[in-house]
Every structure is written in structure tokens, then in C-alpha cells.
Amino acid sequence: MPLILYNSLTRSKEAFQPVIPGQVRMYCCGVTVYDYCHLGHARSYVVWDVIRRYLQWRGYQVRYVQNYTDIDDKILKRAAETGQDWQRITQIYIQAYQEDMARLNILPADLYPQATASMPAILDLIEALVTEGYAYAAAGDVYYAVEKFPRYGQLSGRSLDQDSAGSSGRLGDGDQKKQHPLDFALWKAAKPGEPSWESPWGAGRPGWHIECSAMVKVCLGAEIDIHAGGSDLVFPHHENEIAQSEVISQRPLARYWMHNGFVNVGGEKMSKSLDNFTTIRQLLDTPLEVLEGEKLDPMALRLFVLQAHYRKPIDFTEDAIVAAQQSWQTLKEGLLFGYDHGLQLGWPDAQDPDFGDPSSMRISKIDEPMQRFQSAMDDDFNSPGALVDFI
RNA sequence: GGCGGCAUAGCCAAGUGGUAAGGCAGGGGCCUGCAAAGCCUUUACCCCCAGUUCGAAUCUGGUGCCGCCUCCA
Incomplete structure (x- = not known):
């Protein structure tokens, strides 16, 4: 399966072939x-x-x-x-x-x-x-x-x-x-x-x-x-x-x-000139009412971004932030559970000495969920499709 | 005006010709001394109008919205 990406220059999806293989x-x-x-x-x-x-x-x-x-x-x-x-x-x-x-x-x-x-x-x-x-x-x-x-x-x-x-x-x-x-x-x-x-x-x-x-x-x-x-x-x-x-x-x-694509606020592009922007540190450091006084987890912000396809606009709304925070909680608990108990449960990944080290993630590529992950990502980095099995 | 993109439930979103995944929020229920958490259950004629097709959310045209055309991720 080739990796396909959208090339702005040709305005079409193309198979990825680097200059040097x-x-x-x-x-x-x-x-x-x-x-x-x-x-x-x-x-x-x-x-x-x-x-x-x-x-x-x-x-x-x-x-x-x-x-x-x-x-x-x-x-x-x-x-x-x-x-x-x-x-x-x-x-x-x-x-x-x-x-x-x-x-x-x-x-x-x-x-x-x-x-x-x-x-x-x-x-x-x-x-x-x-x-x-x-x-x-x-x-x-x-x-x-x-x-x-x-x-x-x-x-x-x-x-x-x-x-x-x-x-x-x-x-x-x-x-x-x-x-x-x-x-x-x-x-x-x-x-x-x-x-x-x-x-x-x-x-x-x-x-x-x-x-x-x-x-x-x-x-x-x-x-x-x-x-x-x-x-x-x-x-x-x-x-x-x-x-x-x-x-x-x-x-x-x-x-x-x-x-x-852009981050939108109320359907409009977030930008300095429209004065509708929120800085990263502002969002991450301020306790949010919609999260009952909790702060937004940076990884939830990451998830918020990845739940949309990279070329589409995304709306920055309270609903979306709450949903991302909740989804990240669920995902995080799953990951922590695997990390804490994976070995006792005999999970093959847990045997890996680098298990839990994000820089050396080695997930088997043969599983069906991983196949779905890869084919989604291979199709112009369709991260929302790729996340389907994980959230 | 030119060029590009997007249109699926309250919100996010999968889906690429054969009668609509999932998540969040909401409703109902189980459990609990109460609550929380957890678990079960429930919510769509895919913007609209034409067309192609035996058959379309999926293809074509129209339409609506957004972006770029000035610094901007």
C-alpha cells in the first residue's frame, strides 16, 4: 500500500516518492x-x-x-x-x-x-x-x-x-x-x-x-x-x-x-488582526469553567487537533474542548492500564524493554486495528480515521 | 471578480456506488446508604434542487458556507 498525500502544487492526491528512496x-x-x-x-x-x-x-x-x-x-x-x-x-x-x-x-x-x-x-x-x-x-x-x-x-x-x-x-x-x-x-x-x-x-x-x-x-x-x-x-x-x-x-x-487548514472561532479564522485568538499558554494555564475548574491537558489539545483532518478548518469551541479532554482521559486511562498491568495480562507489547517509551513505539503492524490505522494515515494522513480504533 | 477548500445527528467525526462506525453532550436504566465513577440502553430519511446509475452520503452540475488574493500557521 503506497502512502498517498495531497499536493497543493498539483491540487491532487499523489503517491509519495521521495527524491532519495x-x-x-x-x-x-x-x-x-x-x-x-x-x-x-x-x-x-x-x-x-x-x-x-x-x-x-x-x-x-x-x-x-x-x-x-x-x-x-x-x-x-x-x-x-x-x-x-x-x-x-x-x-x-x-x-x-x-x-x-x-x-x-x-x-x-x-x-x-x-x-x-x-x-x-x-x-x-x-x-x-x-x-x-x-x-x-x-x-x-x-x-x-x-x-x-x-x-x-x-x-x-x-x-x-x-x-x-x-x-x-x-x-x-x-x-x-x-x-x-x-x-x-x-x-x-x-x-x-x-x-x-x-x-x-x-x-x-x-x-x-x-x-x-x-x-x-x-x-x-x-x-x-x-x-x-x-x-x-x-x-x-x-x-x-x-x-x-x-x-x-x-x-x-x-x-x-x-x-x-485554520483554527476557526465562530466560523472565522483565528488571527491576530481579528483579535479572536487564544494563546497556547493562556489556554493551558487557565482553569476552565467548562472543565469544572480543571485545566486543559496539553495532550487533549493535541487530540483536539488530530480529531480533524489537517486540511479542514476546525472550530475552536467549548464543546470541542470538553470532548477532547474527556476523550484524552479515556485514552490515557487505557494507556496507563496497559502500562501498569500489561505484563501481568501477558500482552506481547509489554514484553518490549522499551514499552512505554513514546520515542520507540513498536506496535505490531499485523493487527487488524493497526492495518486500519495505517491505511487511514496512508490516505493523506487521515488522523481522525486513524484514531477511530483508539478512542 | 480570480483561485482553492468544505457541506453526515446538539457538538466532533468515520465512511470513496449496494440500504449510515465511534466519541462528547443529552434521555432512560443497572449498581450504590447518597453521590461520583463504571456498566447497559437510546438519539440521522447524510443542506437543498436537478442529473448519471438497477442502485448515491459516496459520481456530475447548481446552491450555501469558509479561506487566500495585504502581514499571517
Whole structure:
């Protein structure tokens, strides 16, 4: 039975075939570290954690890389608002991110590259793009010329003509310097007082998209297997990454593009701008009335996420939280019972010296429930289907 | 407007052409001195309208909702 996954690039399910048989190189777009993570982030990283673990369980050797965007307008804004050094801000929220993820039982990535530590690779890539004629300098900025890349729009399914009409109403800073409305900044000239790095175009800092192209290349190579992130990254972020990387490497940036659905509140996307978000630590640390004063178990939050298919939206409601907490209780009691009494009952799993160690789970793959588990997960990581036998 | 996704009971959700799993919540019951826990039991013409088919929740078209198109997981 092959592993099937939905590829955003082709908008269809495909059999998974990594570039190098038996190995998976996976890159996941991480967070911009200027604030605490909310449930949307929790969902995303739980999902990719499970997919990564499943691939490992399936026998693949997985190398998983996730970046931190640690230089960005929002970080500088936050620094200005709080009167703290911008590097202090990124330090605080990287720490917080790691704590939150650990609580959610998310395995650490093999590598966490940071934009500010990747300047040579970023500058190399921008220089190559300028040299090859895909980018142009304009008053200290450097922009990518989207019209030079014929396949621009392939991932997000849009054409340059449509978008130039649609975006004409909102020209932002620097848009006058662009040759096409969708051209995007690879390098931004430093404004007075801003942190900056030296470049052939003057002091400045990288645009958002270029760091991922550069770090993927450095950490995983020219053509990776899976590039993952939230659906909101499809355009422009991932579209731009493709444009930047593929004209230089002449190879696909990633074979499979995967995007997770959002966490909704009252039918709307949870987001900062709508001010309808709950942070992970807020949810986990606050005694909840609906749980009769108990706190939500982090594993129940994980279960809440996995009870929905990763591409579908999930609604964050009190009912769902209560149900997840209850289901986790039941599941946990079952697991503890097995752990405490499995040996006396003669369960074969309990004979395993690593029994109970989650990092070395070895469940027989021949049982019928495990067959159902595997065929559900093999079908585009259908975790709700896979959990059927366990809850 | 362009592109994409989703539509199954109060809530979550399985199901991929042959007359609807499961969980949570709710109802009823067993047990108990009472309660909790536990156990048993109970709750669906699969949004609607057309079409394809001997037969559709499952396929096609319409419809409704959501997301992206500006920073966003």
C-alpha cells in the first residue's frame, strides 16, 4: 500500500516518492518571533509533528527543518513599543515557542535556522538573482521581477494580469519602485536606526521570502521532498519561494507542498488582526469553567487537533474542548492500564524493554486495528480515521 | 471578480456506488446508604434542487458556507 498525500502544487492526491528512496527532507515554515503562539500555530505544528512521526514510523529517515524569522517589521515594531532591544524580543519568543511546543509533545526539529544567522546564504542568492536578471535594484532595495518567471502563480493558481488589476487599489511603501505590482522585496534598504547588514546595494535587511529559499538550500539541498506550512502561506510566501529558488537551481524547490487548514472561532479564522485568538499558554494555564475548574491537558489539545483532518478548518469551541479532554482521559486511562498491568495480562507489547517509551513505539503492524490505522494515515494522513480504533 | 477548500445527528467525526462506525453532550436504566465513577440502553430519511446509475452520503452540475488574493500557521 503506497502512502498517498495531497499536493497543493498539483491540487491532487499523489503517491509519495521521495527524491532519495527511504529518506525524507522536510521543511516547515516556522514563526516570526515577536509574540506568543496561538492555537493556530499549535495546530500547524502538531500536524507537521504527527506527519513527521508517521513518516518515521513508516520507515523513512526524516530530516526535519523549521526556521525562525527573527528579523522583520513586526519584531522591530514590538521592540519600539516595549522599549526592548529587538534581539531580546526574538530571544524571549524563541524560548517561549520551544516551551509551548514541548508541552504539546512536539519533537524538536533537527535544525532551527534563523534568518539573522543566514546572511551569507541570503546575500548569495540575491546576488545570483540579480546577476541572472531575475531581480533589480531600486534605491537601496532589491526586487524580484515576477514577469521574468513564466511559472509565477503556479502554486496559488493565479495569473499576473488578474492580480495586477486586483491589487491596484492598495499600493504600499516602495510600490512606486516596483516594475510590476507583484514584484516583491528581496532586500530592504535600512531606515535610520534600524538594524542592518552590509550588502552590495547598501545597508539593509532581507525581505521575508528570501530567507526560506536560502535556508532550505543550505540545510536540505536544492530539491526537497516536503515543504509545509499554513494555508495562508500559499500566496505570496510559498509562491515567491518557488520563484526565487527554481530559477537558480533549475529544479523544483519541493516535490510536495502541504498546507494545513485554520483554527476557526465562530466560523472565522483565528488571527491576530481579528483579535479572536487564544494563546497556547493562556489556554493551558487557565482553569476552565467548562472543565469544572480543571485545566486543559496539553495532550487533549493535541487530540483536539488530530480529531480533524489537517486540511479542514476546525472550530475552536467549548464543546470541542470538553470532548477532547474527556476523550484524552479515556485514552490515557487505557494507556496507563496497559502500562501498569500489561505484563501481568501477558500482552506481547509489554514484553518490549522499551514499552512505554513514546520515542520507540513498536506496535505490531499485523493487527487488524493497526492495518486500519495505517491505511487511514496512508490516505493523506487521515488522523481522525486513524484514531477511530483508539478512542 | 480570480483561485482553492468544505457541506453526515446538539457538538466532533468515520465512511470513496449496494440500504449510515465511534466519541462528547443529552434521555432512560443497572449498581450504590447518597453521590461520583463504571456498566447497559437510546438519539440521522447524510443542506437543498436537478442529473448519471438497477442502485448515491459516496459520481456530475447548481446552491450555501469558509479561506487566500495585504502581514499571517
